[in-house]
Amino acid sequence: MYEPEFLREAQRQLAVCNACRYCEGFCAVFPALELRAEIGSGDLGYLANLCHDCRDCYTACMFTPPHEFAINIPKVLAAARLQTYEHYGRPRVPALFRRSVVGTAAITLAGIVAVWLAVAAFMGPRVLAVPHRGPGAFYAVAPWLAIIVPAIAIVLYGVGVALCGAWTFARDIGGAPSRPRAAAAWRAALDAITLRFLKGGGAGCYYPRVRGSSARRVLHHFVAGGFLLALVSTTIAAIEQDIIGRMPPFPLLSLPVFFGVAGGVLLITGTTGLLFLKTRSDDAPAASSMNALDYAFLVLLDLVAVTGLLLLVLRETRLMPPMLVVHLGLLAGLFITAPYGKFIHFVYRYVALIRRAGEERLEARAASGTRA
Amino acid sequence: MPAQSPDGVSGFEADVVVAGGGNAALCAAIEAAAAGARVLLLERAPEYLRGGNSRHTRNIRYLHDDRTAYVTGPYRREEFLDDLLRVGGGQANRALAEMAIEESRGAPEWMARQGVRWQQPLRGTLHLSRTNLFFLGGGKSLVNTYYDRALRLGVRVCYAAAVTGVDDRGAAGCAVLVEIAGERRTIPCRALVVAAGGFEANIDWLARYWGEAARRFLIRGTPYNDGTMLAALLERGARPVGDPKGFHALAIDARSPRFDGGIVTRVDSLPFGIVVNRGGRRFYDEGEDIWPKRYAIWGRLVAEQPEQIAYSIFDAKSWGRFIPPAYPPYRGDTIEALAAHLDLDRAQFAATVEDFNRGAPATARIDMSRLDGSATSGVAPPKTNWASRLDTPPFYAFPVRPGITFTYLGVTVDAETRVITASGAPMPHVYAAGECMSGNILLSGYLGGFGLTIGTVFGRIAGRAAAAHAMGRHLAGAGPRPAAAANRVRA
Numbered sequence: 009m010y011e012p013e014f015l016r017e018a019q020r021q022l023a024v025c026n027a028c029r030y031c032e033g034f035c036a037v038f039p040a041l042e043l044r045a046e047i048g049s050g051d052l053g054y055l056a057n058l059c060h061d062c063r064d065c066y067t068a069c070m071f072t073p074p075h076e077f078a079i080n081i082p083k084v085l086a087a088a089r090l091q092t093y094e095h096y097g098r099p100r101v102p103a104l105f106r107r108s109v110v111g112t113a114a115i116t117l118a119g120i121v122a123v124w125l126a127v128a129a130f131m132g133p134r135v136l137a138v139p140h141r142g143p144g145a146f147y148a149v150a151p152w153l154a155i156i157v158p159a160i161a162i163v164l165y166g167v168g169v170a171l172c173g174a175w176t177f178a179r180d181i182g183g184a185p186s187r188p189r190a191a192a193a194w195r196a197a198l199d200a201i202t203l204r205f206l207k208g209g210g211a212g213c214y215y216p217r218v219r220g221s222s223a224r225r226v227l228h229h230f231v232a233g234g235f236l237l238a239l240v241s242t243t244i245a246a247i248e249q250d251i252i253g254r255m256p257p258f259p260l261l262s263l264p265v266f267f268g269v270a271g272g273v274l275l276i277t278g279t280t281g282l283l284f285l286k287t288r289s290d291d292a293p294a295a296s297s298m299n300a301l302d303y304a305f306l307v308l309l310d311l312v313a314v315t316g317l318l319l320l321v322l323r324e325t326r327l328m329p330p331m332l333v334v335h336l337g338l339l340a341g342l343f344i345t346a347p348y349g350k351f352i353h354f355v356y357r358y359v360a361l362i363r364r365a366g367e368e369r370l371e372a373r374a375a376s377g378t379r380a
Numbered sequence: 381m382p383a384q385s386p387d388g389v390s391g392f393e394a395d396v397v398v399a400g401g402g403n404a405a406l407c408a409a410i411e412a413a414a415a416g417a418r419v420l421l422l423e424r425a426p427e428y429l430r431g432g433n434s435r436h437t438r439n440i441r442y443l444h445d446d447r448t449a450y451v452t453g454p455y456r457r458e459e460f461l462d463d464l465l466r467v468g469g470g471q472a473n474r475a476l477a478e479m480a481i482e483e484s485r486g487a488p489e490w491m492a493r494q495g496v497r498w499q500q501p502l503r504g505t506l507h508l509s510r511t512n513l514f515f516l517g518g519g520k521s522l523v524n525t526y527y528d529r530a531l532r533l534g535v536r537v538c539y540a541a542a543v544t545g546v547d548d549r550g551a552a553g554c555a556v557l558v559e560i561a562g563e564r565r566t567i568p569c570r571a572l573v574v575a576a577g578g579f580e581a582n583i584d585w586l587a588r589y590w591g592e593a594a595r596r597f598l599i600r601g602t603p604y605n606d607g608t609m610l611a612a613l614l615e616r617g618a619r620p621v622g623d624p625k626g627f628h629a630l631a632i633d634a635r636s637p638r639f640d641g642g643i644v645t646r647v648d649s650l651p652f653g654i655v656v657n658r659g660g661r662r663f664y665d666e667g668e669d670i671w672p673k674r675y676a677i678w679g680r681l682v683a684e685q686p687e688q689i690a691y692s693i694f695d696a697k698s699w700g701r702f703i704p705p706a707y708p709p710y711r712g713d714t715i716e717a718l719a720a721h722l723d724l725d726r727a728q729f730a731a732t733v734e735d736f737n738r739g740a741p742a743t744a745r746i747d748m749s750r751l752d753g754s755a756t757s758g759v760a761p762p763k764t765n766w767a768s769r770l771d772t773p774p775f776y777a778f779p780v781r782p783g784i785t786f787t788y789l790g791v792t793v794d795a796e797t798r799v800i801t802a803s804g805a806p807m808p809h810v811y812a813a814g815e816c817m818s819g820n821i822l823l824s825g826y827l828g829g830f831g832l833t834i835g836t837v838f839g840r841i842a843g844r845a846a847a848a849h850a851m852g853r854h855l856a857g858a859g860p861r862p863a864a865a866a867n868r869v870r871a
């Protein structure tokens with residue numbers, strides 16, 4: 009899957025790391041590397057998706073440029089990681105839409121315009137210009153079926169791409185090496201939820217710069233937590249609407265609004281914070297192609313949350329319909345780009361973490377066997 | 381504190397100047413600053429290469445009575461001293477050696493207080509050591525942590541500042557000669573700590589003892605350790621200590637960078653097969669002793685071979701049994717095919733392998749965990765352990781050259797790390813710590829992680845002593861106290 013020249017360069021750098029091993033306490037990448045005398049294409053994808061881009065190894069390395077070894081592991085692994093997203097994201101879409109901020113922006117804008125045109129065409133342009141209040145107000149602008157059908161289609165497509173990608177990726181990197189697999193999957197889930205390997209073995213993360221910090225891990229928790237709370241809010245809203253029969257908009261003192269606001273605030277804080285760290289971080293250990301993906305995803309997620317909260321604030325006013333259109337359009341952009349953009353990272357990371365958890369079990373078993 | 385000038389030096393009145401930017405220098409700077417002194421640290425390297433050879437370290441040897449989460453058992457005074465005297469010969473300054481050991485007990489706690497972190501046990505406890513404590517991320521992380529700490533304590537740090545000499549005027553005070561951005565300056569101070577390393581990166585200096593061979597040595601650490609300050613102190617009358625010719629060297633990959641290749645250039649394959657020189661001949665028993673103990677003799681052995689090069693030869697049975705080095709080995713399906721990659725006498729090489737194979741047992745798997753007694757017969761020189769025929773293709777080779785880690789020559793110091801002159805009197809204002817005085821304690825051989833011990837213990841002592849010396853005069857009122865200073869000279 010990699011260009012031979014790129015693979016050779018990654019192999020060259022990782023061979024230096026494997027001979028050094030000073031960084032083995034930082035994260036999962038280096039202990040995993042130590043188990044491999046030679047790095048194949050699958051191994052590179054595996055290591056790349058274990059990497060959180062925390063920069064601890066780059067900061068600790070004696071061999072970064074201008075040293076003639078020119079070791080830059082965060083950069084080479086970020087580039088490799090991006091290529092796994094592209095390789096396993098089938099069916100393929102044109103590179104412009106996968107790789108660039110422009111592509112994501114274009115898809116998202118197209119989403120907004122499409123929603124706008126659909127509303128204007130089917131509901132009449134007038135619904136966009138007047139306020140709507142009371143139960144079912146949102147559906148007066150965009151009918152429920154017109155929202156839910158495309159939404160389910162987009163999400164199912166994304167889930168399908170992700171599952172197929174995860175399956176082939178798992179096959180290529182070798183799957184979980186120890187049994188029971190469920191134990192590895194459980195361990196990996198805990199590692200993922202706690203961001204265990206973003207702790208730098210206790211040092212924190214040299215991101216943005218010179219001093220270890222837990223800022224990035226905390227902000228990532230905000231984003232992931234905010235996203236989950238937004239999902240919870242949507243789920244409760246669906247239950248209220250379809251089972252209890254209570255139509256949105258929901259009162260301010262209701263569970264969907266509570267979880268939605270909490271999730272939105274966390275998302276905005278997290279994504280804005282991560283964007284801020286990113287602008288402050290050192291570009292030398294960054295891969296520009298991955299940077300573009302990060303920016304596109306973070307900005308989009310941030311905008312989705314901002315418009316979501318604005319929709320709550322403005323829902324009694326005549327600004328509600330345009331805001332709803334923008335929010336739905338942004339959501340469309342977010343989920344259409346999801347299987348090809350940064351959103352997908354957690355899928356491949358989780359698969360890689362399952363393999364790593366299995367390797368750890370084997371190592372622990374071997375260690376206790378040797379001691380005994 | 382005055383505003384920072386563009387060169388980092390002007391307008392800063394330093395009590396203590398530290399010449400050097402590695403572990404010992406930083407420990408000295410931190411301790412001096414913590415004691416309230418205004419400290420100026422002059423690092424020869426640019427910022428991205430700061431930290432000297434400390435960047436290449438990864439653990440510290442220290443005294444402890446119990447196992448902890450990070451070490452697997454106790455390492456007590458008698459054993460520590462025993463280890464030191466065994467490798468370092470009996471001529472060490474016993475008082476300083478005991479001081480290094482005793483003071484090492486508190487080193488980890490102090491390091492942790494500065495922000496240094498330890499590597500968590502991975503894979504059970506198998507990879508941890510009993511005697512040495514591993515810091516997380518290795519030496520450059522350590523150095524980064526110390527710079528961060530020093531800057532927070534108000535230490536003024538100036539990079540690319542080459543200290544070239546010291547003008548110790550006794551009662552009249554002290555001045556440091558420094559070159560910053562091509563400009564020579566004289567910086568007055570009350571005390572100077574020299575922690576500027578050895579001279580292993582100074583090829584001309586090495587050539588004084590080793591002739592042209594020195595031009596083919598590789599230097600494993602920083603190119604900035606050219607011994608300028610060591611030479612300056614010796615020239616000003618400091619009493620030398622340690623063998624000037626002495627250095628610690630390993631056999632490292634011949635393709636390594638001239639400088640700064642660090643740990644990754646080490647070649648661990650030597651005991652698995654045979655080692656031949658350019659003439660295609662073996663020249664030493666590759667199975668003499670437990671490998672880590674013998675590891676360090678090979679730098680010297682290769683230095684004595686023609687063109688200072690040798691080749692470590694092994695076969696497919698051994699591939700994957702040692703840490704893979706940064707460079708891939710040469711490879712051939714026959715001995716002749718392998719030889720085609722190597723610059724040596726091919727006919728003699730083939731004969732050497734044939735001869736070795738006749739005398740070596742057809743052992744399938746040598747046992748590297750012990751001296752396995754699998755020896756050659758009728759081969760000269762013999763291989764007394766781990767001998768096994770080179771009979772399983774493909775065949776591999778690593779070219780090796782001497783890679784110098786550090787030199788032993790240093791200046792004599794007293795218990796306060798004051799530099800002692802030939803007459804036995806200390807220089808009034810000059811202290812030394814780290815590699816440039818480690819010859820007081822370790823005169824030969826090598827003890828893993830002990831360089832860090834010496835640097836940390838004596839760096840801290842030097843920082844405290846220099847600060848007390850500087851502040852004592854400083855606190856006593858404006859201007860130097862000639863009488864007190866004069867007394868000190870004679871003390």
